[in-house]
Amino acid sequence: MSAGGLEYAAGAGGLISLSLTLFRGCIQGFEIVQLAAHAGSEADNFRCKLEVEQYRLMQWAECIGLEEQPSERLNWTLVGDVLKQMEALLLDTQMLKKKYRLDLVPADSEGSVVSSSSAITKTTNTTTPAINTSKTGFGKLLSKLRPEFPLASSRIIDESNGSIKKLKWALFDRAKAANLISDIVHFNNSLHNLLDNVQQDFVKSALASLLRDVISRSNATSELEIIRELLTSSDVTTPAAIASAASLKQIRLVLGLGPNINSVEEPAQRAPPEGIKIKLIQLKPLLLQRESAHLSPEGRELARYKAKPVVIEWKFIDRNHEKELKTRVDQVAILLAHTYDTSFHSLHCIGFLPKDPSYQPEDANSICYGLVFDLTISANVPAHIVPVLRPLSTLFLDARKPSLNERCAIALALTETVLQLHTSGWLHKGIRSDNMLYFDTNDSMWEFGNANGPFLAGYEYARPTTAHTEVMPAIAEHELYRHPRSQGLTRANFRRSFDLFAMGCVLLEIGLWSSLSDILEQVPSESSKTSTARSGRVDWVRLQNAKTQLLQTDDFERRSALAGIAFHAGQTFQNVILMCLYADDDDPLDEDISVQKDVVDLLRQLKF
Secondary structure, eight states, X not given: OOHHHHHHHHHHHHHHHHXXXXXXXXXXXXXXXXXXXXXXXXXXXXXXXXXXXXXXXXXXXXXXXXXXXXXXXXXXXXXXXXXXXXXXXHHBHHHHHHHHOEEEXXXXXXXXXXXXXXXXXXXXXXXXXXXXXXXXXXXXXXXXXXXXXXXXXXXXXXXXXXXXXXEEEEEXXXXXXXXXXXXXXXXXXXXXXTSOHHHHHHHHHHHHHHHHHHHHHOOOHHHHHHHHHHTTTSOOSSHHHHHHHHHHHXXXXXXXXXXXXXXXOOGGGGOOOTTOOOOOOBOOGGGEEESOSSOOTTSEXXXXXXXXXXXXXXXXXXXXXXXXXXXXXXXHHHHHTSOOSTTXXXXXXXXXXXXXXXXXXXXXXXXXXXXXXXXXXXXXXXXXXXXXXXXXXXXXXXXXXXXXXXXXXXXXXXXXXXXXXXXXXXXXXXXXXXXXXXXXXXXXXXXXTOOEEEEEOOOXXXXXXXXXXOOOOOOHXXXXXXXXXXXXXXXXXXXXXXXXXXXXXXXXXXXXXXXXXXXXXXXXXXXXXXXXXXHSSOOHHHHHHHHHHHTOTTOTGGGHHHHXXXXXXXXXXXXXXXXXXXXXOOOTTOOOOHHHXXXXXXXHHHOO
8 A cells, every 4th residue: 555545544544533432422412411300391302302313323323334344435524523513512511501501510419409510521420320211202212112222322331431420401491402403403414414325215214214113102192293393304214104104193192092992191191283183074964965876895985075076985883882983983084084195095084974874784783974085185086077986806807907017006005004004003904905996087097007096995994003993794705804813703803913914915916916816716725626616606715714824834835826926026026925914913012013114115116
């Protein structure tokens, strides 16, 4: 190596070493400020945002290998400048007080204020609580979801020859604290902008994944509101979709549907999402114009409400449980009235219709309630047109066969919607191809490849993850989509993995472009040698057995339908289906959404 090269290497090495020292100083600063005694909800909000920014900084350091093998191609002069400014913000008490009106002063073990210096320093004489045990709210969830990061913080403190001095707030200005957060966000963004495109996408996706996990597990509307605020300033992928999921989770909590069936949150924790009004709208039957006197087999019909095209999904309720189940209808109507983000591929609910005496269900003990969806908002259907309803299940026999790209787009629409539902704490319970809807109009038709859709419908039995389950009617064709553990007299309580299984069945149909019954018909079965085609009727028992055999991972021949997916749709699509069908349902709290996130990520890579 030339003399110039050695000089450059020595210079780069010195800058990297300096940057590592400054980074560790920043981590100490984050921990010191966060460990300050609470100053009410405003300081908690500030602390939560600090925890997110500390996570982002540590994620950036991990991405560039700062503590292991840092790249010399990075602009380390600029990195050092940014880290130096961030460290000064967090460790200089005079700057915090003068610029941000945040006065942090040391406190003794009794909690009284002691003398302070102009800089926050480490001390080996003060006993500081373990970093992990001091966390609350977001920090506590982060410690649970990403335990490696608080452990790394503890290691950095330990390697700096001691513990950290415990402080308390003597003065806290909310507006100025927001300015401090904004400056830290700016510095973090500056560091992230130094990464290459692949690295930037990685850290953005990682933060988005973490925030989804936090939303899924959070049970306080205040925490969810903070996450929504964070999404306006931090760089993450699909921020609007994550904010929408946070809003839906907030709405669920506001409705009183807390972390468990019997939980009741404090009123202060149940504030509605900012800018969102939660209002239940009961529609007027007199304003409804029916297009047909008959219901579809799914209890769905096209109509007009206030002269606009709508689709109505009727729910049949046992009279003996009308009060409880009517509340469930109300909750679902409110949920589907707030699914505005494009990642939620469902129709927009404008309200519900009270029980309809004109319909006489076969069961005399049943009554009807209807969820009404405006097609002019959701499906861009002109107000003067009543469209043709085209469920996905009817399109498998259509003359037009969609390309792999189009099938991947259909699959992505389904999986994105389920991810949004599960993140916000809701179960669908009716995922089937006959509940994936398209709408044909004069200018937009399936045959032309531009039909409006797909939209996931069929929310009659949807419920929050924490609510009591409702037994669904045993319709043979629908049973094919249900997980074996959710069937029979000994069925388990419905959970996210059962939705995933049904989604896997629909993805199997999309991949092979064939109905589930036809696919299962091709699965070899020892229980019956008579095929549906030869007998002229559907042997539902045989098809149920074939579905069960698909789950026998040790018998590849009986999983031949799954093996064919790789040929028709590619290995990645096949892997997505397997992830859904074999999703682990052993999580006792049913909080994990890792499969849902992975499935969406994989399908996004296929959609081109």
